[in-house]
Amino acid sequence: MSTFLGMPSLPVFGSGNLHAAESFPKAAHRELGNAQLRANLGHATHTIRDKRLQVVSELPDWEQLRDAGSAIKENVMARLPELLEQFEANFTARGGVIHWARDADEANAIVAGLIRDTGETEVVKVKSMATQEIGLNEYLEEQGIAAFETDLAELIVQLDHDKPSHILVPAIHKNRTQIRDIFLREMPDADPELTDSPAVLAMAARAHLRRKFLTAKVAVSGANFALADSGTLAVVESEGNGRMCLTLPETLITVMGVEKLLPGWRDLEVFMQLLPRSSTGERMNPYTSLWTGVTEGDGPRNVHLVLLDNGRSAALADEMGRSALHCIRCSACMNVCPVYERTGGHAYGSTYPGPIGAILSPLLTGIEAEENSSLPYASSLCGACYDACPVKINIPDILVHLRSKDVDSKRGTKKLPSQMDVGMKAASWALSSGKRLGLVEKGLPLGRLAAGPDKKISKLPGIAAGWTQSRDIPAPPPESFRSWWAREHGNPNDGVVPPQETATQGKEGQA
């Protein structure tokens, strides 16, 4: 097939663990019923919120850093082909090998092939969203390769045969006692006297993984940043499991989304200030490793990088949505999100939960994939995520944009318009004219009849039943403001009418 340069082609969406299998309200309903989960999440998110605010307020130039971070990422997106080629040239020149993967399946096959080439059947892994997204562990297992997660929270999730629920702390939904129980159940070498102190649990993880680190020949990692002008990769971590994986094995395979690029070294000073404070609420994370291809005598001799599209190019094609690709996976948006705090990450189905997940997942898969169209509605649009985002992704605006994509994608495709469609059409008619709204308001006092003597409405039919499930509606007043004003100041239909006398508060209005 020949290429049609400059001709926009149809977006190619991503596959893998990016889908909500059931609609968000349904999943949320179930998760909300789990009191332990709510307590765990409430505790953890409140802890991290306070810490983040503390360390962010320390920096006098936080907003300037956010502005720089946002502009750098905008630059990267605008210049992505050029930067990818530059990165590739530099990484390759320094002994690294680049592989390109269109989607999850292709990436999995590449990684498995690379591991097979080494003759190994075991790999150690550093926490990586990209490999979570493509479902690498499951694929490797099918291929007879055991992948050991080494990040504490990932280890907990893996031992418990659970799914991650947070991008930074995948086991955020578990408390210390639950984690102790998982260790006792699933770690053959765990001390039966294990307590639930986090320090003791961390030591148990150290003991459990030590041998794996020291003997592993192959490691699989993600990357937080990739510098185009040098071919350098960076992993930001806390426990030292990253350093173990990036330093000790002979072969290192990194899987990274194409959007993780930064133009150059100078940009790192921005992101290394934004990321740790936003994610763990620390001035700096304990360890950051940077490597550029292969260094003789230091670290792995075989260094691979799998560059992953998997729907990123489709997200990039959405002019309103493309800034979702600026995300540096700090998790601040979910930590401050009132919806996430109550439902937890599993309700979002995808690898990416919370506010960023609610936009990123449907952007990567297309709004029509499975139940992903329900994700952009999983927000009250309170805006806390936008305020917290270190790269200033306007998540509320993108949520609204994706809602309209959803509504538009369904226009004319359904035999019967939904209750919401009908209501919105009717409301558009009534609310696009003062006269018509006035007429509707004249009918409102009927609501007082419906409300009965206690002047409240406690049960409504249809979608409005969602409202009356936990709230009453006040009975409408006997007269609208519009009609009061007309009586006091003249006919509203005359256009702009000056007041004739000083309005007095409460003079009218009570029947």
Next chain:
Amino acid sequence: MSAREDILGRIRSALSDAPAAPPVPREYRTTSELDEEALILLLVDRLVDYKAQVSVVPAAEVPARVAELLAEARSYVVPAGLDAGWLAAVDDGTSTGRAAGAGTERRRVDAAGAPLGVAELDGIDAVVTASAVAVAETGTIILDGSPNQGRRAISLVPDHHICIVAATDIAGILPEALRRIDGIRPLTMISGPSATSDIELERVEGVHGPRRLDVIISR
């Protein structure tokens, strides 16, 4: 079409609206105005907050401090390029003051031509290294694999890291520090001993990396 061409083609197509690459406003701080005393104070404060142990000593007292910190270590490793003088006071069970390159009963030297094996490193209690640069504001020490810092594995596997920071190598803020570094070298940025916040988002120190970090600031 190769995956590479395909992906680059998709991306070019996605950008067919030719979005602008805006100028990057760099209004954030790139310099700090602290004098050496203030830099030391700030770095100490930050490191202590991470639960690292810190001592500030005159350059002449570094050897004594190193010896003190190594007192309980049955064995320790040093990179071949470490300043031999820093180990002058360590009782290695042989005559003291020998060149770092020589090695002793307690002391193992990791050299380019003769690197220690991983299992061997795992049996060593401590490591002594220099550092490339430090960041006072964030309590960060950067190792760049120079001969006095060694390859990355030696400062990772032993459980106790003794790291010497020259006061003149302390930068105030991260942009200042990164400008002193060659980004192509294998770099490790260290801010305290290994730690995790993975259980209830409460930070606890000591996981896979060295659980004990001693920083000696030499002035």
Next chain:
Amino acid sequence: MRIALFATCIVDAMYPRTAQATVSILERLGHEVVFPAGQACCGQMHVNSGYLKEAVPVVANHVAAFDSADYDVAVAPSGSCVASVKHQHPMVARSCGDTALEARATAVGAKTYELSELLVDVLGVTDAAAQLGSYFPHRVTYHPSCHGMRLLRLGDRQARLLRSVAGIDLAELPEADQCCGFGGTFSMKNADVSSAMLADKTANIRSTGAALCTGGDASCLMHIGGGLSREGSAATTLHLAEILASTLEAPASVTGDVRVTTGKASR
């Protein structure tokens, strides 16, 4: 100054006394209030629910009603409606390719203020008791609605005005910056999550022992008030404008609104 009142559909239809209070405050300061009769709604319900096409006529109507040289500034007793006028209207116009409407919408947005913003920034109100005669001898807590706080950056304008009301006992609301869970159609589409958020908000309000929760957005107050009513709480909600308009001689008809909102009339 000639000030055009944008009552907003919910206040117009459900809380006329909030608009009356707004008129009263502005007139007390010696300004002339006009009510552009063609006005209806800002359209944010449509926009926020994804019905951009249906929002276009609503936005066009608002712009037609307020695109006039006949007044100096426009004011609305609602942070979220003002935010919609300022931020969403130009975007809606752009989405349907109507550049003329976009330009007019931007101009209307620039002239539109949220009530506390107008009072503090433009009309120089720093002491409600002294300048407006505000008097409200009740224990009150205050919920700063998300859109006022985050989209308009109202900061402490509303709280400062409230604190300067004579007789008021303003109790700090724990977790005040947390969303009440309204979110327009979110409260119906994701009723379970919305209800969970509301339950935490009402629990925080009850913990203050205040008789009233006030704020600058009638929609959030309707939501919170509806929740308090359902829980059978004695506390209720009242818009900030009505507290500011309340005086010793003409106290806000608290019982009136309380009766309407919570059904206390039957007691």
